[in-house]
Amino acid sequence: MITIERNKLFWASCLALLVTALSFGIRAGIMNKLGTDFSLTTEQLSVITAAAFWGFPLAIVIGGFVVDIIGMKKLLVMAFVFHLAGICLTVFATGYWTLFISTLLIGIANGTVEAACNPLVASLFTGNKTTKLNHFHLWFPGGIVIGTLLVLALNYINIGWQVQVAVMIIPTLIYGYLFYTLDFPVTERVASGYSTADMYKATLSPLFIFMFICMFGTAVTELFTGQWIDVLLKNVTGNPILILTLTTGVMVIGRGFAGPIVHRFSPQGVLLMSAIVAAVGLYLLSTLTGNSIFFAAFIFGVGVCYFWPTMIGFVAEYIPRSGALGLNLMGGAGMFAVSVYSIFMGKYYDGLVLKHLPAGKLASAEAINTAKSLAGPEVLRLTLVIPIILIIGFTGLNFYMRSKKIKQAAAVKVNAV
Template sequence: MKKINKSRLFLASCLALITTAMTFAIRARLETVFGPEGVGLTLEQIGYAFTPAFFGFTLAMIFGGPLVDFLGIKKITWMAFIAHCIGIVWTIMADSMTSLFLATLFVGIGNGMVEAALNPLIASMYSTEKTKMLNRFHVWFPGGIVIGSIVGWLVMDVFGLNWQVMVATLFIPVIIYGVMFLGQNFPVTERVQMGITNKQMFSSLGKPLFIFMVFCMFLTAASELGTTQRIESLLKESVAVPLLVLAFINGIMALGRLFAGPVAHKLKPSGMLLYSAIFTFIGLWLLTISSGGMTFVAAAVFAIGVTFFWPTMISFVAEYLPETGALGLSIMGGAGMFSVSLVLPIMGSLMDNASAVEALRTMSILPAILIVAFFGLNIYMNKRKQKA
């Protein structure tokens, strides 16, 4: 058996996720560049131009998920690298809604391929510590957003350089993760290791628990990413530099995910999700009535809520529905990103025609639904444990 350098693969995976996350922060900063005061697009038009970041991500995960099992993790990882490079170059050249749309599509495909390949990689390498290691891996989504937010602020607001320089900084993590993956041996996916057939995998996707989790993924991802992706417009009347609020939120998220192990051990995934929904609802509600320094307090509560959403949803499926394989994980991630592509134009329309407060108030409905859903999930999982 070929030797697998787990630590190098894990570090390279983290850098790939940093790239993904930086694109989110930098795209949030581009909203003002291409908006009414810049290129001249309306906030609704920008919402549509940004949607490929999410449905492109979704398509990459849905198609990339089963391909991970058939082609191997390595090939999908290199597809991510190529798509990232194309997307970054095209973004630098963007000068209209159409070119921004196409550039964002390639970035989204690259991001989706990262998730499609590397979630199964982590689950395969650390099969007995999935929740802990997937949360530790996903530290670098908020971590990368912090990096991207600070880079955007420094490049454009402090040094006064043009936005193309800000976008070009994405090549730094891309080149590093490409070099680190070069020449490495990759493990096969967990489904292949377990010997689960394609028929078993596809039939398991129809289980009520999996369908329920996909539904919840729509709401958890939209609550987190729909809000943070439009932070510039949502908070421009509340604070001087909304991008720093984004960095603050994601700094809290990174710390939380770094120490997810003890939390997961005490609450179990279903408990983590319930508490996350409660804090997210309170945080969004507080953001509707906060300004100045209180915005950071509200943002902290929101951050505590969304910290464990994405990785714990993924790890729940990996732990309790492993027979769904890489495809199951990809459907989860794809559903999450697709939901964000739906809410971005809706939020843009609300902000164009009503106000940011109305958009935040509408978004708070999503975690309210999740509180009920995850309360029921806790009851179900406790009963299932008692029967086992």
């Protein structure tokens, strides 16, 4: 007899997402060290970073197509194997290609975790999906906080980046054991009786396509800025990694209190407010310097706090027939957009640094630092265009959902008469 231990499955999912987040937080903290140790350019570092975002959409989209067939448990055992392999290869990396392959493997593991855990959480909590997805996804910024603080602490006592990466093996082994021993439910779509044809039809609906496109913008605004904060603002403030720690700390608290906020303002209302605050925060990050930049980081953290889980929660709530495929296509869209944007911006950043260097002579260390301090905020100002576009899009979404609700209420009233 199958016994579904809902709380154990939820906490095992949170632990798996913690490993995903640690990979982001630790990598963000050691990015400059990797560049120095292996003599890598910013463009090469951007390609390595993007590898995680390539592996993620690849795994999450494929997982979306097969999760109903092979089950969520097998996907999560695969995630464990990929995580373990990627972490070990990173620890023993010898240069650009081993770092690229190891990051790609970790990206595949991260995508596989989301491919299984998003539909798992939605299946475990069918009556409270958006709130529980926010609670689940608070472990992503939470893991980044833990990862960045871990990097700072271990750097302070001169522990190498290899040991910092190896720390991730411990939670990986724990979540792998838990998922291997627990029983799993079927996905919500299968339990509800929606056919595969219903699922594909739902993912081709105008509302889903609109949310799919918006996911590009919400993911880039949140994840590109977070992953590149150490590089972009290294010469603007003495502790750029603390900016990421503060931002993600705000996100943890915000997602923990998501329930009353989502119920009060609706998912689409939360998305609109998030886009407005994120735009303000990104503008402040690109203009303020010194200690005042931590205020900007706080505002930005409030802005991006609800983006990812509420985008997925909106689809789970309002387009349920899209099933696990719909949730995973959303995640894949977000990570793919970040991978492309990271490569483009890595090259753009290098170009800006060269533009700001003195012409016709060998640049001093001071001149290079000055050029970098000018280039980083310029990248953020260009990225600011994205949340501004999202404000327009989410305003339209709110009007659409409001009119749809009015029409449904009118139809119910007519039928009652």
